Amino acid sequence: MSLALLYDGYTGSVERGGRRRIMRSKHVTVRQVAREAGVSVATVSHYLNGRYSEMSAATRERVQATIERLGYRPNELARSLARRRTATIGLIISSLTNSLYPLVILGAEAACRRAEYSLLLADAPDVESERRAVDLMRRKQVDGLILFSISLIGIANEHLFRAQAEGTPVVVINRDLPAEAPISQIQFDNFRGAYLATKHLIELGHRRIAHITHPLNRFTAISRRAGYTAALAEAGLEHDPSLVVSGDYSFESGYEATRSLLERQPSAVFVGSDAMAAGALRALRDTGREVPRDLSLVAFGNPDYIRYSTPALTTVDLPIAEAGAIAVELLLERIGEPEAPAQTRVLQPKLLIRETTAPPQPRRKEVGEQP
Structure with a gap:
């Protein structure tokens, strides 16, 4: 199956006062950018996708200047269809009200933003709702899944193994998972x-x-x-x-x-x-x-x-926010290289000494206690 752009909205150019002007349509296209920059459509496509190591500096600058002058914005839907990716990651957590869970959301969201990915969030307090959330996100065609789970021993993992096997990479945080599982995992010590x-x-x-x-x-x-x-x-x-x-x-x-x-x-x-x-x-x-x-x-x-x-x-x-960011990094690696082996990261805690610990003192007598 192939996709074709049936109408690219280009309306040509005219000469006015010795200057060539673009007659802009509603959407500026790659073809317009290529024509105005004096390069091929393939060159513009390579530039937009970061494949310009063999492109001259002058060509890169000309393409970028043309993009800015025309106000070109990539059609993310079309790019997603072409790449069979949506630039979206699903994050499923077991409690939105737990005081620690928002930290993993913050860490994951920051990492997604750096990678120009969107984050889709779901709350799943039990395994059945987790299964439904996984199915829903896969129907939404997320590129991968992160789960920050309750730490139940023997929790069901078959739906996660199935998602991984069928092409949706999965990373779990704080989950009871066999060491040899095909899913990348993050644990706390x-x-x-x-x-x-x-x-x-x-x-x-x-x-x-x-x-x-x-x-x-x-x-x-x-x-x-x-x-x-x-x-x-x-x-x-x-x-x-x-x-x-x-x-x-x-x-x-x-x-x-x-x-x-x-x-x-x-x-x-x-x-x-x-x-x-x-x-x-x-x-x-x-x-x-x-x-x-x-x-x-x-x-x-x-x-x-x-x-x-x-x-x-x-x-x-516990480095909860760091776990969210690392989970995104591990997931992006599996998205880019589906055959890469699963990884396990164990994150180290640290003790923060504040005001509630001190050397023991002689016990004070309770009210009414006999000497």
């Missing part, structure tokens, strides 16, 4: 982030360090808990299972988990998410505890409200 947080508390002198984790059907929760226990073991500290409680990522669960831990008298708490840490901070205030005087607190995640909390939360910062 959750183990190291938790290890750094716990080690920081140990170095301050804390020995009874509690951990508020997530449901253990999330591989991120397993990795963070492993990092926490590894730091304890390295310091020769016994792991006390009673100091580990589970939340569900929410403010409320962090609040309740923290209140349940207080009777076990930890001197510090490592909280596995930013929202739960905000809930923990409120629970400590409501029970009359001062942070970090009575208890140190470390969060995981760094949305804006974390650094503007009172006191500002010490936290593990």
